[in-house]
Amino acid sequence: MIPQEKIREICERLLAKSRTNRVNWLQYGENGYGVRFSAGGIEIGFYSPPTEPDEIRVSVTNPDGRTVGQWLVSQDDDEQWPLFWGLYQDAERCVSGWDQVLNGIEAAIGSEGTIGINEPIASDTREAFAPPFGDIPF
DSSP states (O other): OOOHHHHHHHHHHHHHHHTTTOOOOEEETTTEEEEEETTEEEEEEEEOOTTSOOEEEEEEEOTTSOEEEEEEEETTOTTTHHHHHHHHHHHHHHHHOHHHHHHHHHHHHTSSSOOSOOSOOOHHHHGGGSOOOSOOOO
């Protein structure tokens, strides 16, 4: 297995590159992201157990997807958590594009005149505002 010190070094370098938008992150499942290379890949996943501190798992895989190194970091690890949480958050930013959305909204709000597009909201967004289904106990 790859030593944890090497995984940390890789994550530090990956975060620096990611913050400059130079990583092609992929989404894996609901709470995971990864980046593939010809030599293998890096995967990072976030877990929030109901009664335990949150956890982030970083896995290094070979070209076949087999894990060849991993590190599970708990939220109560004050030394390691900031790096791994930062990497996870930046991967999420890159995949979702939330930073670009926020920049566009802030620019529009800061502009002069009337703002907003006079078009209906996309159907998948409207579902968030729909009333609950089923019986409501009163």
